[in-house]
Amino acid sequence: MDKPTLDTGTVYDVCTGTARSSSVRKALQGLKETVVRAAAAYEFAAARQAQHTLNHLKHQPDGESAAKATNGSINEELKKTYVNRMVSGAGRGFYNKLRGSCRGLCALCGHGAADTLDHQLPKDSFPLLSVVPINLVPACSRCNHQKKEHAPTHAGDQTLHPYFDGDVHDHLWLFAQVTGSPKPSIIFHVDPPADMPPAFAARARHHFATLQLSELYNSQIGNELRSLGMGLARHPLPPAELREHLQEIAEIKTAVEGRNSWKAALYRGLVDSIWYLEGGWEEPWR
Ligand SMILES: [Zn+2]
Incomplete structure (x- = not known):
């Protein structure tokens, strides 16, 4: 911003x-x-x-x-x-x-x-x-x-600064791993690419951990997945078409909310999950 x-x-x-x-x-x-x-x-x-x-x-x-x-x-x-x-x-x-x-x-x-x-x-x-x-x-x-009242001691030791660290979003670093076993779960994690400047990579990790964003995002996914599942129950799609559909949503979420937004990460994770594409979407996601 x-x-x-x-x-x-x-x-x-x-x-x-x-x-x-x-x-x-x-x-x-x-x-x-x-x-x-x-x-x-x-x-x-x-x-x-x-x-x-x-x-x-x-x-x-x-x-x-x-x-x-x-x-x-x-x-x-x-x-x-x-x-x-x-x-x-x-x-x-x-x-x-x-x-x-x-x-x-x-x-x-x-x-x-x-x-x-x-x-x-x-x-x-x-x-x-x-x-x-x-x-x-x-x-x-x-x-x-x-x-809290944290004062940084090195370049990576602080949360991302919205006014000065915008370039960090030139890189894709937020991911969601979607698995069905041992139970359906989605794990958000930061995985900076190799070409990301080390200070940005460290800050992205620090930001995610300090603000406990994994917990925040996980508290939000239920409604998103339930509405997605209800739509698919009405109009089921075979895995290949569902993949395309989710890919399209991921692109829209990226354009509207940013590539490192939880929604863009979630849909990318769903695109990559064979388990979800092959029926995981029917999970109630309470
Ligand atoms: Zn906040």
Whole structure:
């Protein structure tokens, strides 16, 4: 997805401008250039999948983790700028715009409704990035919760960044293995191709594991397979024709939802499953 065009300085001005205490307001506004510079460094690193190199921004400006920051410290105030003046308050318009930027969907799982914003680099570790638009990603509460406050230690050690890692989807890496024995099951897994850059491959794996996408996708397949099965019960197809039919659906899901969406992976998996083509579709898939 496209990165937001909101200007960091403008968002920061609006979100800090209504801090109740004039001394806090002054202190926050005195940091504007530091925040704008931090955002530029972040953008430079993110475009190169190198957010792990931003250690010089960690716990800045006062050197304390904002998770442990004492009340009234500047790091705590930066965090509050997001919580009190962006989630609600003067900056709410920016929050809503960012949250709705992925057609209302979570940009991390592509499935849940975006009911929150996720800090790609967590605000406890990177308070300077608390209200920096390119660090704020529309997300569902589930993904936001799974991701926790993780700060990356190497290039592969973080979830995919929807604004900067779009090229990862030039490669096909999500698959679903469909088997009938010992019992009908579908296992989603990441299998990066050999020509995929190692940082992307590691990130795709990290993303899938951290967000527990296997569980999420498996919780969704029942309805999809039941409706497919009901359609086939009405108009049964011999295996070769069913294969063609499923192949067509896989292509449509790829075009609409992306080649690494769970639906595209599911239909590719069905195409490759002799067991499914030869009658597995009759399973009730409870
Ligand atoms: Zn999600």
